[in-house]
Amino acid sequence: MIDGYENISENEKLNFLADLANMYYELNMTQTEIANKLSTSRFKVSKLLQEAKNKHVVEITINKPNNRVYDLESELKETFNLKAAIVLDNKVLPYEEILYSLGKVGAKYVNSLIKENSTIGVLWGKTLLNLVKHLKPQKKLPITAVQIVGAAAKNKNILDAQELIRYIANIYGGNSKYLYAPLYIDNDYARKALMHEPVISDTLFFANKSDIILTGIGTIDAMFSSTLWSNYLEKNNEYDLSTLNAVGCIYGRVYNNLGEELDIDINKKIVGIDTPSIKRTEHVIGIASGKFKAKSILGALRGRYINTIITDDSTASKVLSLSKITQ
Structure with a gap:
């Protein structure tokens, strides 16, 4: 096969590279042993193994340990009375790598909470996506993943709740429940109907029976970058949220630096379960990273919109620092 490798079809090449990689990575054969078996040179084997990587026949994942900063965890729990x-000790990692590692360590914690017949309410967001993609159940479980508020119409579908719900239900072999509605409906009669x-x-x-809720935490800037929010705010002349000390958005609700839900029209137009029902849920887990989100995270913690926080050390330090100077 190696002698005629250049003349075979692309599909045949990929199958051959997969067999070659299996000998090296799974059967632990040396390159010399593979070369002898295939009557070729070690150099040729090495070149083909590199081609297998280049063509993504082989993908190598390096699982570095994710260290945690326990003193910051204790301070957050005590300061905000968290569950x-x-x-995560981020060691000045690039932002994308922080999100990856945060999702990994967060998924390990969430995996430990999910039991048979758990009902998991799911929101949206890039950081939450990283957590969901790292969930690795040891066995299939009859869980239900449910959408607790309407669709946020994210520009990237993979960041929206329905895609994350579908993924969780599939990997656990459970059920999914979708809320076939937008996040906001302006007409009160239509919304209630x-x-x-x-x-x-x-x-x-099902949403009201959630044992676990998974959510990201949004900034005000993120709201204005979303077509859904900006169109609604423009229509209702509610652009000047800064005068109301608005700092963040969670479950589609805008809140201030004290964690108080703002008395504005948009907060009254949501399709989904109400805030008291969310706060009664046993595990309400927020995952967020970045100093630019510190005010949003602080408001979410003060407002008890979450009772568990998953973040990195620089963000946690910023949140704690802000909590001491802003009341």
């Missing part, structure tokens, strides 16, 4: 805090429709009310019934 749990997980703080829709929430009484059987398919919507059935999903909301």
